[in-house]
Structure formats: C-alpha cells, structure tokens
Amino acid sequence: MKATYSPDKEGMKLNVRKEPVPGAKVVRQISAGDYDAEVVEHGWVKFADGYADARFLTVTEGARAVAADEGKPVEEPKEAEKLAADDDERAALKKMTNPQLYDLAEQSGIHVAKGSTKAELIDAILAGADD
Numbered sequence: 001m002k003a004t005y006s007p008d009k010e011g012m013k014l015n016v017r018k019e020p021v022p023g024a025k026v027v028r029q030i031s032a033g034d035y036d037a038e039v040v041e042h043g044w045v046k047f048a049d050g051y052a053d054a055r056f057l058t059v060t061e062g063a064r065a066v067a068a069d070e071g072k073p074v075e076e077p078k079e080a081e082k083l084a085a086d087d088d089e090r091a092a093l094k095k096m097t098n099p100q101l102y103d104l105a106e107q108s109g110i111h112v113a114k115g116s117t118k119a120e121l122i123d124a125i126l127a128g129a130d131d
Contacts, residue, residue: 003037020044023092
C-alpha cells in the first residue's frame with residue numbers, strides 16, 4: 001500500500017505522529033512523495049514509525065485509490081476540512097502546558113523564543129507543521 005503526499009504549496013510537510021491523535025509527538029515530517037503505508041484506520045494512515053492524517057494523503061493499493069477502512073476512493077481534503085483539522089489540532093495543543101509545548105516544538109525541530117506566550121507557541125508549532 002502506498003500513501004502519496006501532494007501538498008498544496010511547494011515545501012509544505014506533513015507530520016507523522018507517534019499516536020493517531022492530533023497533538024501527539026511528531027516523530028518526523030514527510031515532504032511531497034510516495035511512502036509505504038501499512039493501513040488506513042479511523043482517518044489515520046499507519047506507517048512503520050507512526051501515523052499521518054489520511055485527509056492529506058492519497059492511499060493506493062495496486063492501481064486503485066481506496067480508503068482501507070471505508071472501501072471508497074480517497075478524496076483530496078477540502079479547504080473547510082483542512083481548517084477543521086487545524087482547529088482540532090489547535091484545541092489539542094491548547095490543552096497542553098507551556099513546558100509541554102516547548103518540548104513538542106523542540107522535538108519537532110521548531111525554534112521558539114524563550115518567554116513565548118501559549119498562543120505564540122501554538123502558532124509556531126502549527127506553522128512548523130505546514131513547513
């Protein structure tokens with residue numbers, strides 16, 4: 001099974017997370033291209049090392065694009081769905097403490113200034129997820 005990431009903007013990256021939940025630790029980021037995937041479950045594509053949001057990937061098995069858990073073609077996410085995903089991730093990040101947000105940013109390779117507010121930390125993490 002292959003998962004293809006085709007971002008809207010050149011240079012955008014997609015987070016691969018340790019667990020299939022928004023705000024989980026980012027284990028790596030993927031750039032545009034094809035990646036080996038194991039399965040699609042509950043809206044997440046499982047890779048050997050983590051999970052990525054299936055709404056941003058096209059998953060193919062053989063020559064046919066399918067969502068393994070739904071049995072229907074995978075569609076490109078609509079702008080409203082992308083915004084909803086951003087809102088979900090923002091809500092998950094808001095539940096974290098500032099030290100947790102600093103740790104997440106550091107683990108994700110995102111530079112944040114010391115003394116940043118929670119809102120600034122969240123904005124930096126979300127912006128880093130799109131880079």
